[in-house]
Amino acid sequence: DAGVTQSPTHLIKTRGQQVTLRCSPKSGHDTVSWYQQALGQGPQFIFQYYEEEERQRGNFPDRFSGHQFPNYSSELNVNALLLGDSALYLCASSLWGAGEQFFGPGTRLTVL
Amino acid sequence: AQRVTQPEKLLSVFKGAPVELKCNYSYSGSPELFWYVQYSRQRLQLLLRHISRESIKGFTADLNKGETSFHLKKPFAQEEDSAMYYCALMKETSGSRLTFGEGTQLTVNP
Numbered sequence: 450d451a452g453v454t455q456s457p458t459h460l461i462k463t464r465g466q467q468v469t470l471r472c473s474p475k476s477g478h479d480t481v482s483w484y485q486q487a488l489g490q491g492p493q494f495i496f497q498y499y500e501e502e503e504r505q506r507g508n509f510p511d512r513f514s515g516h517q518f519p520n521y522s523s524e525l526n527v528n529a530l531l532l533g534d535s536a537l538y539l540c541a542s543s544l545w546g547a548g549e550q551f552f553g554p555g556t557r558l559t560v561l
Numbered sequence: 562a563q564r565v566t567q568p569e570k571l572l573s574v575f576k577g578a579p580v581e582l583k584c585n586y587s588y589s590g591s592p593e594l595f596w597y598v599q600y601s602r603q604r605l606q607l608l609l610r611h612i613s614r615e616s617i618k619g620f621t622a623d624l625n626k627g628e629t630s631f632h633l634k635k636p637f638a639q640e641e642d643s644a645m646y647y648c649a650l651m652k653e654t655s656g657s658r659l660t661f662g663e664g665t666q667l668t669v670n671p
Contacts (some may be wrong), residue, residue: 451602472590480657491647492660494604505658514635543657548612549594550657552605 450476453534453542453553462530470525470556476543479502481523482550484539489546498523499545514550527558535560563588565650567662573639575670582624582633582665584648594624594631595649595659605647608633618642638669 454473462468474481478501484492494507499516515525515530521542526536541550564587574580586592596608609617611624611631622633631648648662 453571477568482658484659484661489570489663492659494658494660497656497658503657507658519642520637522579541659548595548610548651548657549607550659551607552597554604 452502453540453551454533455538455552455553455556457556458554459557461558461561462559464530464532466530466560467526467528468530468558470538470558471522471541472525472528472553473522474538475551478544478551479521480522480543480545481517482541482543483523483525484541485509486537486539486555488536495525513527530560531561534558563592563650563652565648565660565662567646567648567665569665570663571666571668573668573670576640577637578665580635580638580642580669582646582648582667584631584633584662586631586648586650587666588629588650588652591653593651593653595651596620596622596631596633597647597649597661599647600646608646610615622656638667640669640671641650641668643667 453488482497483495488493501517510526537555540553543550566585585662594611598608647664
């Protein structure tokens with residue numbers, strides 16, 4: 450089991466563009482959470498998906514949206530990119546309701 | 562809203578010295594507390610959680626509800642302990658959503 454995988458590893462976009470990040474959870478996990486980690490900061494919760502529905506959402510604008518597929522994989526979409534969206538985006542998977550989360554390596558997004 | 566505070570961004574100790582990484586939280590309910598670690602060029606991984614009461618790699622952490630703290634301790638630091646450490650909180654009703662502190666970069670010098 451490769452654990453949680455994310456693609457792409459790095460991404461460079463310009464302001465106003467849209468981006469899609471992808472995540473495959475650890476085998477057997479059904480819940481995917483997304484976090485944004487700005488430089489020098491701890492990860493901040495964006496949202497969480499379970500049974501293909503957004504179950505919880507952090508303090509992020511509607512420009513951030515997501516999706517979960519029947520195979521439990523997930524996408525994070527960000528529209529109208531701002532310079533401040535530059536960060537490491539982490540995906541974490543778990544079993545629904547379980548405390549321990551397993552993190553992917555992250556996608557480094559740079560907005561120019 | 563819940564909050565996790567790690568007052569030290571940087572902590573440097575010598576090999577064999579005791580180490581304590583501080584974590585304080587604010588939340589009125591009964592949270593679950595975690596320590597996550599990120600070694601150089603590796604992904605974030607769970608080090609320990611308070612409900613398991615385990616000692617992992619010689620580290621321990623005790624939840625002090627009176628002081629709302631969850632400090633991470635190790636009696637004898639090793640060079641391989643050098644890493645970024647994050648304290649995290651999960652509310653009892655949050656469905657595994659984590660609130661992280663800003664992290665402490667631990668450096669263990671030879």
